[in-house]
Amino acid sequence: MFGCLQILIMLLLPGVSDVTTAIAGFHGEPRATSPVSPSRIPRASDIVTGRAAISEVNPDRIMKVIQKHLESEWGRKVKTVHVTVVEPADPVMISGGAVELHIIPNPTEEGLGRRRFHVEAVANGKPRKTIQVVADIAAMIDAVVPARFLKADELIEMGDLKTVGMRVHQVNHPFITDHGEIVGKSASRPLPPDTPLRAAFVKLPLVIKKGDRVLIEARRGGLSIRAYGVTKSSGQVGQTVMVANLDSGRELRAKVVAPSLVEVEF
Template identity: 25%
Template sequence: MRASDKTAPRNATRNASRQLRMYGLGLAVLVPVLAIGLAATPVSAQQSTARDRVLAPAAALLPVSLQNVTMVQEREVRLSHLFAGVTDDKNSVVDHAPLPGERRIYTASHLYALARQHGLDWRPNSPLDKVAIERASVIVPTEEIEREIRDALASQDRFEEIDVDLFNRGVRIHIPTDRPMTMRVEQLSYDARSQRFQATITAPANDPEAQSVQVTGRVYTLVDVPVLARAVLPGAVIQQSDIVWKKVRQVSLAGNIVAQPEEIIGAVTRRPLAPNRPLRTTDLKPNLLITRNDRVTIVAYTANMRLTATGIAMQNGAEGDVVQVTNTASKKTIQGRVIGPNLVEVGTRGQVALN
């Protein structure tokens, strides 16, 4: 037997022993690792469960930001009025809206409490964080209040045509934009001696959010006066078609206001006059058909003839005025009525002056 043949079994035995030792070493190393892994598995699950308990609410929070100023139309304040980014399913009602025309401030602490209560991911950056909520409204015009007072007074059958003025014209009544502009006059009282009234105005009428204010003012009686329907220039002769009637406050009429159209028609304007304003006697002058020292025609009528003569006007005269004229032939002075431009009519008694 060769030496190599004798050593082969020993080498095989040696290799097998080496492999067994290596395998045993591997098992020795692997078993603790598996043991550590098996022992660590319950600990990892507990930590994961605890972490999930912490993260689950945070994941459910809705990230939002603050609104600045919000104008609300309704009677409620919702989360979306305070926070931007609120979804419909979380848009809960959190408060009653302010009264129409008023504002409410929500501070940082109040906002934070609302955010925590409703699952919103928001914290104040500063104690100065805030949101202003305003209730949208319209202000009732003063003219509408005066109209309601006027109608209420007229319904008492003590007035015919009146106008009213409020003393406290700065009063403000706010009506929500989603409500009709209606009013109710209450506790109306009137003093005939001073022509003053006092009342309470409630608006909107029959509304649970109605506002009530007290108003005071004065009543004015209206009268009809003739006024010009159009603007006229100086020297214009007023015609009947130029006259219309307008209701004005009686107290505003001075003593020189022209109240009858007969005093206007045929008159001549002294200055430019605007329409729809009462005319004063100083605005007009007679439409002179005869001027003093003008040569005029004197005319007299009988049953069978018409007599004429030439004369000199001694006075100015408008149509219908009685003026004195002197017959240039007889030098006699008579009276006649102006009936046209430079034309004077005398009666039968004046016919002798024509000869």
Template identity: 25%
Template sequence: MVCDYFKDKIGTLVSCVTLAASCLLPLTIHAQDHSNATGQLKQSFTQMVEKELANWQRQAGLDAIKHTIDVHLPSGAANLQQCPNALVISSGARLPFGNVQRRVTCESLGWSLFIRARVDVTANVPVANRPLARGEHISASDIELQWLKLTPADRDLITQKSQLIGHQVSHKLRRFRAIKTSQVTNPQWINIGDRVIIEAKMNGFYANMPGEALESGGEGATIRVRNLSSGKIIHVYPTAKGRVKTLF
């Protein structure tokens, strides 16, 4: 009788423990699914940003950059189940740093949401080590490399010293600031009224003669000059300060 009594009590206790465990198990698995979905979102979004940064770095011609990515998920992400397929992330038209936002979709489960991230980028770029005014020619001593934190406004960034040295300032350059391509131009070698040397080369023939510039121009430009020997007006292209070549 005593044994049967304790056997019944122990059986009841085991049943209760089993029932409690069975009730808690689905909740544990469910919470784990939500945690996996959150991790999947952060990992996929981070990989997307890193890929876009690598593409931008290559296009910009930068040897190296440093970056941090801080992903912020909306509160509703905690209620999502992990997507069994790869997440679909929309592309962006802006630079992949600063405040980045993309739509992320799980097509198989039919959910989507917007995810934001704060992406900070620093790059080793050429800067002016002194203020340079419009019209100044840039020399090697005017430029040095510095690590700068970039902003989404730093589009069309100059990333190599060779893009600056020998060129002319078209918009004032501030000291130790990132430089855009719109702030510099090809050097203005010839101005209207300048006396120039006209060089002519063709089939081993070479000659030079004096001329007068009727237009201003620099590297890559075509200008008109008057040949002071013959009085003819010809089209030439500047090759250096005070020197032009004929267009044969």
């Protein structure tokens, strides 16, 4: 009887070598299981460890790369650049590890407004993907404006000016952003407060006005002759004005050298 049972157990439970233990298991007692083959035990080397890392490049990161690129490209022409990424709207997945982004120059796309950019994703020194980007570009400047009403020909001082933030529609805008280009000059026309200043709105100051008494100096070689006269017109340094000699009444063409000083050639 036991022999038949042993044969039956071995047929039904292949791999069982200890029949006595197996039989004991039938009576509700703990029984030993057969050793698992070493080939069935998972090993650390069986786990895939070479899978490439995936980096997520979101639109905000793309925006910052484009913004930095444009601010570097435009230098002092604008103060700040605003970038709104339209496409892609969702993050872009890049394989190969940590990713660096670079802007590929595109001469056909310049200036402000809606533009296309080619952004290259590089991982471990190798280009992985070129991201096609559509973005809206805007720029702000600090425009120099009068702080008060300036009359025509009025000399402009530092306290007469201030700056205001202003959006521009082109990079090569005509507005002045440096106080140094204005101070010491005069208004070429009446200028209301908060008017963004352009180069045409100012001029070199008039150092001589019509009717001023001036010293006329004539030089030739080591010879110098001086006389007094009255100007017939106003002028800036370097300009030519008409001057009447007070002694002879003769009118001469003279170049303005400095306030109250003109020079004639003979």
